[in-house]
Amino acid sequence: MDSLTLPSIFITLIVYIAAIKLAKRFPSPFTTPILTATAVIIVILSSLGISYYQYTPAKDWMTFMLGPATVALAVPMYKNQKIIKDKLKPAVWGLMIGTISTITSAVWLTKALGLSDRFQATSAVKAVTTPVAIEAAVLIGGNPPLAAAFVITAGIFGAVLGPIILSLVKITDPFSRGLGIGTVSHGIGTSQIMMEGPVQGAVSSLAMGAAAIITSIILPWIYPLIHF
Amino acid sequence: MKNGFLFLGQLFFIWLIYAFSKYIVETFHIPIPSSVLGIIILYIMLTCKVIQVRFIEKGAAFLNKHLGFFFIPIAVGLMNYGELIKTHGLQLLLMIGFSTIIGLVITAGTTQYLTKKQENSTGRDKTYHGQSHSA
Known part of the structure; x- marks a missing residue:
């Protein structure tokens, strides 16, 4: 543990606590803690001249429990297993059609915006959780570190604007809301929609896992079909 | 004091399931993330009553509530x-x-x-x- 590790952890914790307080005080998509905390920490580190490389040991300490925290999502899933069983058929259709449209729209939008092949292949994996995104990106000629950046951005975007967009298009059913967020914004979206209610959190966790599995299976054969 | 140890024990138990999943994924090259396999394993353990949900409830609720925190250093x-x-x-x-x-x-x-x-x-x-x- 070097001299920057403890201060970096301290800064991150303080900013996180402050971000949560801010979100409670002024509830708005733009006070979503993942957005405000990330932005503030980047500004602090940059102004102190600390690079991400120097922040990495602190990051490794703090993300030690990310895997276990994700595993703990099994508890809300277990508690809501009845509703999941009842709505399994709509959920499977939603997941399949949704995953395909997320992948296709990303690839076509990248093409339409005049970005290169490398961006196109990487954009296809942006909706799923990082470890799967990295491996799936390699299979179709994408770039793993870039995939991680896309995944984080898609997660934050969905966490911040996802709930409000769903309300705008009158998707009010908690089950469907959770399923949509988990499918397009993985764990980051799940951590946010969990605050809306236990059903949303449980279904989002399920969707996150299912979308990752579906994407890694279908991507190698769907990508050549939609990529031109 | 007793509650504190119980809480830490719950976190440790959940970590143990994750560590086990990670080991399985790496050893058998299973193409899904360790955390997703961990969810499946814990879910099956709960459904088959291998463990009672109240045994891990407090620790799991804490991790659920602060899941967002762990993404910040990555973001x-x-x-x-x-x-x-x-x-x-x-x-x-x-x-x-x-x-x-x-x-x-x-x-x-x-x-x-x-x-x-x-x-x-x-x-x-x-x-x-x-x-x-x-x-």
Whole structure:
């Protein structure tokens, strides 16, 4: 543990606590803690001249429990297993059609915006959780570190604007809301929609896992079909 | 004091399931993330009553509540992409934003449409609004 590790952890914790307080005080998509905390920490580190490389040991300490925290999502899933069983058929259709449209729209939008092949292949994996995104990106000629950046951005975007967009298009059913967020914004979206209610959190966790599995299976054969 | 140890024990137990999943994924090259396998294992243990949900409830609720925290140090990694953001940032944000909206609305819209159809055809009123299991 070097001299920057403890201060970096301290800064991150303080900013996180402050971000949560801010979100409670002024509830708005733009006070979503993942957005405000990330932005503030980047500004602090940059102004102190600390690079991400120097922040990495602190990051490794703090993300030690990310895997276990994700595993703990099994508890809300277990508690809501009845509703999941009842709505399994709509959920499977939603997941399949949704995953395909997320992948296709990303690839076509990248093409339409005049970005290169490398961006196109990487954009296809942006909706799923990082470890799967990295491996799936390699299979179709994408770039793993870039995939991680896309995944984080898609997660934050969905966490911040996802709930409000769903309300705008009158998707009010908690089950469907959770399923949509988990499918397009993985764990980051799940951590946010969990605050809306236990059903949303449980279904989002399920969707996150299912979308990752579906994407890694279908991507190698769907990508050549939609990529031109 | 006793509660504190119990809480830490619960966190340790959940960590243990993750560590086990990680070992399985790495040893047998299973193409899913360790955390997703961990969810499946814990879910099966709960469903088959290998463990009671109350045995891990407090620890799990804590981790659920602060799941967002663990993503922040990773998201800070975006600071490495300053150059890319300058050159392609707007296009990439447009792509990610629109594609996320399209995927979200299609996924949730399909599910809500089919759910309503299913409820109408069975003729039972199944609204789960407000169903809460918070401890």
